Amino acid sequence: MPREKEIYDTRCHDTGSESCPCFLADAGQCIACPVLRGEQDCDACAWGGVCVYDSYSRGDQAHTRRYIRAPIKSEKSTAAGLHCVTVHTPRHWSAELRQPGSFLMVKPPGSEETWACPMAVFSVASSGELSTIVYRERGPKTQQLARHLKTWEVAGPYRSGLLGVRRLNRAVDCDALILTSGTGQSLLPNILRRLNDNNCSVQIALDPGMDGAAYVVQALPEFAGSLSLIRLDAEIAGCRHQSTAGIISSSSAPLVISLGSDHLHIKVGAALQRDRLWVASNNRIMVCAAGWCGACTVIRRDGSELRGCRADIAPEDVFWSGDWKGERDSR
Numbered sequence: 001m002p003r004e005k006e007i008y009d010t011r012c013h014d015t016g017s018e019s020c021p022c023f024l025a026d027a028g029q030c031i032a033c034p035v036l037r038g039e040q041d042c043d044a045c046a047w048g049g050v051c052v053y054d055s056y057s058r059g060d061q062a063h064t065r066r067y068i069r070a071p072i073k074s075e076k077s078t079a080a081g082l083h084c085v086t087v088h089t090p091r092h093w094s095a096e097l098r099q100p101g102s103f104l105m106v107k108p109p110g111s112e113e114t115w116a117c118p119m120a121v122f123s124v125a126s127s128g129e130l131s132t133i134v135y136r137e138r139g140p141k142t143q144q145l146a147r148h149l150k151t152w153e154v155a156g157p158y159r160s161g162l163l164g165v166r167r168l169n170r171a172v173d174c175d176a177l178i179l180t181s182g183t184g185q186s187l188l189p190n191i192l193r194r195l196n197d198n199n200c201s202v203q204i205a206l207d208p209g210m211d212g213a214a215y216v217v218q219a220l221p222e223f224a225g226s227l228s229l230i231r232l233d234a235e236i237a238g239c240r241h242q243s244t245a246g247i248i249s250s251s252s253a254p255l256v257i258s259l260g261s262d263h264l265h266i267k268v269g270a271a272l273q274r275d276r277l278w279v280a281s282n283n284r285i286m287v288c289a290a291g292w293c294g295a296c297t298v299i300r301r302d303g304s305e306l307r308g309c310r311a312d313i314a315p316e317d318v319f320w321s322g323d324w325k326g327e328r329d330s331r
């Protein structure tokens with residue numbers, strides 16, 4: 001693992017996939033191709049696969065992810081508004097849905113796309129045909145989902161659920177520290193499987209959130225390392241608590257992963273030394289998840305804009321401003 005500050009080259013999660021080129025190419029905003037963005041040459045392109053400009057020039061039609069009906073197999077909910085829903089999904093999605101950071105867009109049947117929510121995939125059954133999602137009911141969108149418990153409509157798989165995901169995928173034979181809170185824990189199983197495969201040792205600090213639901217614990221794959229249930233930065237009677245900064249400074253793991261709200265990410269970012277690699281859950285608001293609505297726009301330090309639903313960017317490219325207070329998720 002590199003110990004110096006890494007420059008994370010921005011890419012598009014969908015480059016070279018069946019969803020490429022997309023209408024960001026028409027708009028002159030292709031994330032991958034400098035020429036399609038109006039630049040003179042393609043020296044800045046680090047992509048080694050099929051040329052996006054060539055595909056676009058030939059008029060290749062990108063496949064747009066479409067919503068399909070997903071009958072619900074089972075549903076469990078708690079009084080605190082936490083829902084665990086298992087839906088039927090196509091078997092050929094399963095390999096992708098087991099990747100770290102994979103998610104589905106989910107909406108009530110027959111509703112407009114503006115009702116869609118991104119939902120992390122918690123687990124995929126061994127048959128490959130059932131995916132489980134855990135979400136908390138917060139605002140109108142999640143309330144509507146909770147009222148439709150026979151069938152949902154889902155689109156996917158999408159790949160942009162983690163900022164800096166290539167750091168995670170490249171981590172081999174190293175230590176990793178994971179701080180997670182609330183429903184951020186839904187991302188843990190796929191991440192742990194990848195770290196296990198790559199022979200990494202993992203220390204997990206899990207804050208179950210205000211209702212104390214550490215639901216992921218039952219579903220974690222075996223892993224080398226430790227798991228502690230704590231309250232991050234909160235003093236609650238009867239609970240062990242610790243500061244985010246304290247946990248980070250007491251660990252020497254070169255890879256730090258934060259899975260939770262933007263508020264958690266801001267604290268992690270403030271405590272991290274520049275020589276440690278950071279991966280974070282992507283909490284951008286998403287509506288289309290395809291690059292056209294602009295809801296997920298990230299403004300970088302240099303003023304340039306990127307679509308957070310497609311761009312593979314590092315957390316420090318999102319949480320760079322001391323004024324940024326984070327987005328509150330009330331969908």
Ligand code: FES
Nearest residue numbers: 289291293294309
């Ligand atoms: S969610 Fe619409 S552009 Fe990213």
